[in-house]
Amino acid sequence: MDLKAKVRDRRRAKAKAKAKAKPKPEKRRQEDAAGKPKKAAKRRREDALSKPKKTGDDEAEAPRAGRVVARPAWDAGAWAPVAVPDEFWTGVDDAACLSLEELPGSSYTALRSGQNVEETVVEEDEEPTPRAAMDVTPDVGADQIEAIRATWCEGPLSLRDELLASLSRMAFATPTPCQAACIPKILRGKDVVCAAQTGSGKTLAFALPALHDALANSDGVRSLVLAPTRELARQIAQHCVNALPRSVDAKRLVCCIVGGLAEQKQERQLALAPSIVVATPGRARELIEDGKASTVAKALEERTLRFLILDEADRLLAPGAFADFTLLTKRYLVDHAERPRKRWQTLVFSATLACGSTQPRDKKRKRQTDADPRALLKAVEPLRSPTRKLEVVDLTSSSKKEEEDDDEEENVALPSTLTLEAVRVVDAAKLATCYALLRGGSSKGKTVVFTNAISSVKTVASALQKLQIPRVHPLHAALQQRQRLKALDAFEKNDDAVLVATDVAARGLDVAGVSLVIHYDVAPTMKLFVHRAGRTARAGREGRSVSLVGPRDAARHESIEAALGAPFVDRKIDARVVAEAADRARLAKKLADAERHAARDRSSRDWARRAADAADLVLDDDAAVEAGGSSQRDLDAMIEEAGASRPQGRMAVVNADTLRMLAEERARGDNCPRPRDKKRRKKRK
Numbered sequence: 001m002d003l004k005a006k007v008r009d010r011r012r013a014k015a016k017a018k019a020k021a022k023p024k025p026e027k028r029r030q031e032d033a034a035g036k037p038k039k040a041a042k043r044r045r046e047d048a049l050s051k052p053k054k055t056g057d058d059e060a061e062a063p064r065a066g067r068v069v070a071r072p073a074w075d076a077g078a079w080a081p082v083a084v085p086d087e088f089w090t091g092v093d094d095a096a097c098l099s100l101e102e103l104p105g106s107s108y109t110a111l112r113s114g115q116n117v118e119e120t121v122v123e124e125d126e127e128p129t130p131r132a133a134m135d136v137t138p139d140v141g142a143d144q145i146e147a148i149r150a151t152w153c154e155g156p157l158s159l160r161d162e163l164l165a166s167l168s169r170m171a172f173a174t175p176t177p178c179q180a181a182c183i184p185k186i187l188r189g190k191d192v193v194c195a196a197q198t199g200s201g202k203t204l205a206f207a208l209p210a211l212h213d214a215l216a217n218s219d220g221v222r223s224l225v226l227a228p229t230r231e232l233a234r235q236i237a238q239h240c241v242n243a244l245p246r247s248v249d250a251k252r253l254v255c256c257i258v259g260g261l262a263e264q265k266q267e268r269q270l271a272l273a274p275s276i277v278v279a280t281p282g283r284a285r286e287l288i289e290d291g292k293a294s295t296v297a298k299a300l301e302e303r304t305l306r307f308l309i310l311d312e313a314d315r316l317l318a319p320g321a322f323a324d325f326t327l328l329t330k331r332y333l334v335d336h337a338e339r340p341r342k343r344w345q346t347l348v349f350s351a352t353l354a355c356g357s358t359q360p361r362d363k364k365r366k367r368q369t370d371a372d373p374r375a376l377l378k379a380v381e382p383l384r385s386p387t388r389k390l391e392v393v394d395l396t397s398s399s400k401k402e403e404e405d406d407d408e409e410e411n412v413a414l415p416s417t418l419t420l421e422a423v424r425v426v427d428a429a430k431l432a433t434c435y436a437l438l439r440g441g442s443s444k445g446k447t448v449v450f451t452n453a454i455s456s457v458k459t460v461a462s463a464l465q466k467l468q469i470p471r472v473h474p475l476h477a478a479l480q481q482r483q484r485l486k487a488l489d490a491f492e493k494n495d496d497a498v499l500v501a502t503d504v505a506a507r508g509l510d511v512a513g514v515s516l517v518i519h520y521d522v523a524p525t526m527k528l529f530v531h532r533a534g535r536t537a538r539a540g541r542e543g544r545s546v547s548l549v550g551p552r553d554a555a556r557h558e559s560i561e562a563a564l565g566a567p568f569v570d571r572k573i574d575a576r577v578v579a580e581a582a583d584r585a586r587l588a589k590k591l592a593d594a595e596r597h598a599a600r601d602r603s604s605r606d607w608a609r610r611a612a613d614a615a616d617l618v619l620d621d622d623a624a625v626e627a628g629g630s631s632q633r634d635l636d637a638m639i640e641e642a643g644a645s646r647p648q649g650r651m652a653v654v655n656a657d658t659l660r661m662l663a664e665e666r667a668r669g670d671n672c673p674r675p676r677d678k679k680r681r682k683k684r685k
C-alpha cells in the first residue's frame, strides 16, 4: 500500500472515530427529539451525492469531487456536503459529522451571511512528527564560516555556525547596516525598536537572532512574529526557512499561520510547538481563543516566550487599525495581576517608524494624533518588560533633519538607489501613460502598479491585459487567498511581469527583479508612498518610482514631495506614444469597466441563488424583477413567513435584499427578538 493510501485510510478511520465521538450539533439534536435522526442524515447524504449543487466558484459549475458547500451562518454546525467521493462516506454514519478537514487536497466554499464568500484551501499534508532538539552540521566549510563570522559578529557574541554557514551559502558576505546595528543588541538581550529604509534587510535582522535561539532550544514556542498581511507573514516565514541549514526540517521549526488557508494543518503544526510562529493578528487570535493554538497561548501566558516581534509595527500599532491585535495585546501581551511579568524581548521594526522622544513636539498640540510617530513608541511600552533596556536603531535618512524641522511628522527612509520621477497627466490620459511606460521598455524587469482602490485594480489590470501587456496580475484583498498566492507566484516567476495592486502589496513584499513602481494613483500618505516605492531599489539595487500626477492628485503629491524633501524629477512621456495609445486605452478601459459591472451584477445574482439554495428556498427571478423596491413591511412579512415555513419545505422569496436580511436575521439567532417585536411587547405591557 502506498503512502497516500495509508494516509487516506488513517484519515478515514479518524473520521469514523470522530463521527462517533463528536457531540451532536444543534440541528441533529432537534432531529433526535423528533425521533428520526438516521432518516434525516440519510436524506442529507443522498441529496448531497445525487443533486448537483453550485459551489459559488465560477470555474466549478458542475459538482466536483472533494468540493463541499457550507450551510449559511444561521444554520450553525450543519455542513452540507456536495459530491464528495463515495469512499469518504465509508464508515461515516452521518454526513453532517464529516469534518471538512478530513478531505485533504480539496477545497470548500464557506457561504457567509452577506456577500462574503471565502474559499479555504485544504492542503495535502504529511502527518508531522514531534520536534526534537537540533543537532545540525553546518553545510559549508569551516574557513567560510570563519570569514562570515569576522564580518557578521561582534567579539564573543556570535551567531551559531549553522546560520553563518547559511549566510555564506546565500552569499550575504556582510550584514546590512540595519543588521549590523540590531543583531548584537538583540543577542545581548535588549529590546530593539528599529527604523530602517525599505529593502535594508530588516527581516533577517530579527530572524537571525530568533533562529539562533530556535536552534539552541526545543522547549515550545520561543518567538511570535506578527505581521499585518498574509503575504508578508508567509514571506517572513520563508526568509526564516531560507536562513536555516538545508539539513534541518524547517517545518518543525517555523510555522506560518494566516487566514484564508486551512486551519487544520496550521493547528497540527502549532501542536508541535514550533520555535518560531509567524502570524497575522486575525488568525493568531482566532486560533488562540478557540484553544487551537495552546502552545502559543501557553508561551504567552506562562511568559516563556523569548521574542515578541512586530514587523511593519507602525501599521500594527496604529490605533484602531487591527482590532485583533488590540484584543491579543489586552488579553496576552500586557501584564495582569494574576500573570507573571513578561520576560520576552520585544523587537519592533518598520521603514516608517518614528523614533523620537515620546514628548509632544509641539507644546500647543495637546493631543497626539494617529499620525504622531511618538504615539507608536508609546504604544510599544506596554508590550515591553519594564526592566529590559530599550535600544532605538534609527537609520532613516531624515532622522538628523528632524530636530531642525519641527513640522516633520515622521521619520522616513528612501533607498539612495531609488530614482523618484513624476509625470503630469490629465486623468483621461493616465491609462495611456501607464501603457506607454510599460511599453517604453526603458526599464527591464518587473513592474508594480499601485492604485488606491480595489475597483481601480480590477479596471487597470483588465485594461492593460486588453492592451496586450503580457503577464498582468491583479492583487487585492477582495481576492480569495488562493488567487492572491497564485498572482504573487506568477509575478515572482516571470521577469517582465506586472502586478497591479492595492496597498496589500505595499508593505514588506520582497520580490526580486522589480525595477519599476508606477503610482497610478498618488498614495494617500507619505508613509504609504515610501512603502509602495520601496518595492523596488531593494538591497542596494537600482529602481525607479514614477508617480502619475493628475489634477486631483497634485496637492497630495506636493505634500509628499515636501515631506520627503526629495525633489521628484519631472518626466516627460513622448506625447506621440501617449496619443497613439490614447484611443485604444480609452476603449480598453470602457470594456474593462463594462465587464466589471457585468461581473458584479452576475455575482450578486449568483449570491442570491446560492443563499436561497443553502436556505432551502427558491429564488423567483420574475418576482425579483417586479419587487425591486419592496417595502420594509413586505420584507418583514416575508422573513416571518420564511422563518415559519422553512422546516416544512421550500418557498419563494423575491430578491437578494430579502435574502441578505434573512441571513442577518438568522445570524442574530432565532431567540433574539427583532426591534419591531420588542416594540410590540412594550406596547402590550
Ligand SMILES: Nc1ncnc2c1ncn2[C@@H]1O[C@H](COP(=O)(O)OP(=O)(O)OP(=O)(O)O)[C@@H](O)[C@H]1O
Pocket: 171, 172, 173, 174, 175, 176, 179, 196, 197, 198, 199, 200, 201, 202, 203, 204, 350, 351, 507, 508, 509, 510, 534, 538, 539
Ligand atoms: N546581508 C545581506 N546581504 C545581501 N542581501 C541581503 C542581506 N540581508 C538581506 N538581504 C536581502 O535583501 C532583500 C530585502 O530584505 P528585507 O525584505 O528583509 O528588507 P526590509 O528592510 O524588511 O524591507 P521592507 O521595509 O520593504 O519590508 C531580501 O531579498 C534579502 O534576501
